Amino acid sequence: MAKIGTPRLTDSRNGKGGEIHTSVARSLQTGVGRAIAHHGEFLQGVFEGEDGRLHRGLVTLPLVGCQAVATFWPREEGRIRTRPAKRSKAARAAAMTIEHLGLAGTGGDLTIDSAIPVGHGYGSSTADVVATIRAVAAAASTRLRQSTICRLAVAAEGASDAIAYGGDALLFAHREGRILEHFGGDFPPLFVVGFRTDDSGPIDTLRLPRARYNAEEIQLFRVMRGLAYRSIREQDPRMLGRVATMSASICQRHLPKPRFETVLDIAQEYGACGVQVAHSGTLVGILLDANQHAGGQSAVTMANALREVGFRNLETFALNAEGIVAT
Amino acid sequence: MSEPGDYLQAFETPRLAQLAANLHTAAFPLMKLMPARYMVDRAEATGHLRRGGHIVETTSGTFGLAIAMLACALDYRLTLITASSLIDPRFKDRLERLGATTLVIDDPAGDGNQHGRLERLQEILDVRPDTFWPHQYDSPDNRLAYARLAEQVVRHCGHLDCLVGCIGTGGSLCGTGAFLREMFPGLRIIAVDTHRSILFGQPAGKRMLRGLGNSVLPANVRHEMIDEVHWVGALPAYATAQALFRDHGLFMGPTSGAAALVAGWFARTNPQAATMVIMPDEGHRYVETVYNDSWLSTLPGWPVAIPSAPTDLDRIRPAAETAWTRFSWNRRTLAAVLAQQQ
Numbered sequence: 101m102a103k104i105g106t107p108r109l110t111d112s113r114n115g116k117g118g119e120i121h122t123s124v125a126r127s128l129q130t131g132v133g134r135a136i137a138h139h140g141e142f143l144q145g146v147f148e149g150e151d152g153r154l155h156r157g158l159v160t161l162p163l164v165g166c167q168a169v170a171t172f173w174p175r176e177e178g179r180i181r182t183r184p185a186k187r188s189k190a191a192r193a194a195a196m197t198i199e200h201l202g203l204a205g206t207g208g209d210l211t212i213d214s215a216i217p218v219g220h221g222y223g224s225s226t227a228d229v230v231a232t233i234r235a236v237a238a239a240a241s242t243r244l245r246q247s248t249i250c251r252l253a254v255a256a257e258g259a260s261d262a263i264a265y266g267g268d269a270l271l272f273a274h275r276e277g278r279i280l281e282h283f284g285g286d287f288p289p290l291f292v293v294g295f296r297t298d299d300s301g302p303i304d305t306l307r308l309p310r311a312r313y314n315a316e317e318i319q320l321f322r323v324m325r326g327l328a329y330r331s332i333r334e335q336d337p338r339m340l341g342r343v344a345t346m347s348a349s350i351c352q353r354h355l356p357k358p359r360f361e362t363v364l365d366i367a368q369e370y371g372a373c374g375v376q377v378a379h380s381g382t383l384v385g386i387l388l389d390a391n392q393h394a395g396g397q398s399a400v401t402m403a404n405a406l407r408e409v410g411f412r413n414l415e416t417f418a419l420n421a422e423g424i425v426a427t
Numbered sequence: 428m429s430e431p432g433d434y435l436q437a438f439e440t441p442r443l444a445q446l447a448a449n450l451h452t453a454a455f456p457l458m459k460l461m462p463a464r465y466m467v468d469r470a471e472a473t474g475h476l477r478r479g480g481h482i483v484e485t486t487s488g489t490f491g492l493a494i495a496m497l498a499c500a501l502d503y504r505l506t507l508i509t510a511s512s513l514i515d516p517r518f519k520d521r522l523e524r525l526g527a528t529t530l531v532i533d534d535p536a537g538d539g540n541q542h543g544r545l546e547r548l549q550e551i552l553d554v555r556p557d558t559f560w561p562h563q564y565d566s567p568d569n570r571l572a573y574a575r576l577a578e579q580v581v582r583h584c585g586h587l588d589c590l591v592g593c594i595g596t597g598g599s600l601c602g603t604g605a606f607l608r609e610m611f612p613g614l615r616i617i618a619v620d621t622h623r624s625i626l627f628g629q630p631a632g633k634r635m636l637r638g639l640g641n642s643v644l645p646a647n648v649r650h651e652m653i654d655e656v657h658w659v660g661a662l663p664a665y666a667t668a669q670a671l672f673r674d675h676g677l678f679m680g681p682t683s684g685a686a687a688l689v690a691g692w693f694a695r696t697n698p699q700a701a702t703m704v705i706m707p708d709e710g711h712r713y714v715e716t717v718y719n720d721s722w723l724s725t726l727p728g729w730p731v732a733i734p735s736a737p738t739d740l741d742r743i744r745p746a747a748e749t750a751w752t753r754f755s756w757n758r759r760t761l762a763a764v765l766a767q768q769q
Contacts, residue, residue, distance in 0.1 A: 316571060320606065322577075323577045323607075327610050342610060
């Protein structure tokens, strides 16, 4: 950003600055940005902000091993072309980032290469958008603040999850793109056995009706938020698992996952800490304490048990666990 | 109402402190601000309370003070119905200084005449149906308000094995207890009551220890949540309140003394159990009584030696104001326990 002379911008906006476009584009380079997926949420609900009002918010379960990569080739022409075609949210994010950086008029080619499945609650769309914002910033040889990335992401797609903050443990207002509370530490070490409960196909997560919570649930969210904070403070996977199970159970009233009781039974049978879900998706994850002796082995045997009762698309991954999970 | 910088919100926050290796306390300046504020907030949000509206409640205790503070700060009119045996002139003056109207009902039996108070309250509601009655005895909002306390306890202490608290309306103990048990399903909940309160099956009678117990049964008392009940007499409660002041600098009311007595015993006898005790109010209202040696010296049985353990009861019965009794309730309904007592 420092390379760009802001006063020139006014000229380019007035359409008088063809030459300036050229000089701007010349100062840009090819930029690459990455963003991780998530595996739904540990906690989702409404929470009191510092303003005393209630805000929709969530605590995301990061899925570090699954990423979207965006590459941005700046061009002088003021249009954004995407590959694959029609990635309109990513294109909008690119345009807004260009605008934010004071490069209005710049266009370019945006390629998105994502390993994240669409429509199950992995946050594929946000990952595309965040990777794009980072790629455009990289093209201008700058790094945007995480808070800025979130604000741009919300502007581009109407909501954003917390993945701009990578694996940080925080309570995030996803409709507003800002932090409600930073829990101030890593998530406790977990192994996650994840799967999709429903293979009837992807769903349009942004079009789901917003959950309406009753007074009792809203009050319960307060205490769950407190326990999430404490689980990170104490590095206690059990406490976080408890929060996740309660949150998943509340979610059953809004977007029920089929055979949820079966999942709870299997989680209990294998001594899991809890069960989490994608609150707007089909994902379910069973959480295991990675500190526990042979936690990785439990993950494997539990995955087999889940497969036997008919769950498909099983994946096992670690969060802040130093051991290796064999699958 | 929940404007940033709202002092009443800070006022409702307890001090969380450690009293022993496995014993924490949530010591409130005025606990009832927590349900009072939540109920007023909810009434505003649901349209039951409009700008400049009228609030009525039957109370002789700290809920009255809390709602009077809120009503005054927020410009509501307030009528509090109390009984002649329950209110002293200083406290009445304090309520009226906050703009509250106090209606004092005759109370010849000395049991608080709750029925007479409720009749009077109903008359007011009949004449002015737009009046908001918080109904702290039966409104579930009373219990829901304590999520805020449960959150603070969870943040401060983490895992908890046992919660000890006084029971009067049931709001604080059953509210906090329900939320905490959601987090820690093995949580033990101990109710602290006093002799001749009817909440856990004793016959009604004149109670010397005020601020806990009841002569009617509020819906917010959830018997099936309670693991054990203790009935603490006034004298050990007063003596323990004084001990709290000497040992910890905690200047609390007598119900806090009763709760601390029970919690201290439980924590001593269960050293592995992380225990939390709720202390509902400070000692200022009791300087002429609990903290006044010449007043105390008029009481039969004073000075009292604080018992080191409760007397276990098989049959529920009242005892002297010097006594401390205990009964294993085991999460049963009142009807189930009473049937067994026949």
